Amino acid sequence: MIVNIKEIESENIDLAMKKSDKIIIDFFTKWCPSCRMVAMNLEEFEENHPEVLIIQIDAGEYKTLTDLYKVKTAPTLLFFKNGNYLDRHQGFIEAEEIASVFENNE
Template sequence: MAATVVTKANFEAEVLKSDKPVIVDFWASWCGPCRMLSPVIEEISETEPGIKVCSVNVDEQMELAAQFQISSIPTLLAFKGGQLVNQSLGVIPKAQILGLVK
């Protein structure tokens, strides 16, 4: 299952109201580190059924990026029960990404 594309319109339904922990990847197509992190994010979305993985393109969703004060990418935000519980900046290993929601 690929990461769910999130926009301002569906953020509440996909992230805040999710019954699973959610990792939200803020990225852009021109960002080299984002491209390095992308395969890891996709792998998590396919191999971790207990975690929902979402993706936000900061160029297309500037208002959402501003809402969470995303100033550098890639940034990962972790949500549980509709609450922001953790965040990470830059490329990190899969184990660390999973640790954001554990």
């Protein structure tokens, strides 16, 4: 499931992490071409992995969250499993590479 941060409210990220085993947080900007390509790859990934919650956060609108997660560039993906941080990826990433992050941390 892909949700925009506005749909769950920024305060509820911790709650979402407790309810979902696998989470990807996608920090993007509206003007970034790589962000749009990553968003398409996340949609493709989500079709095959509906159990993963994907939270999309506009880095330009949510400075507090970009600071909290130390995001310096967009796109940045943060991967969590069972509430624990797994990995971070900055820049373009293919759908297969997204899946491999969870597969490599089973």
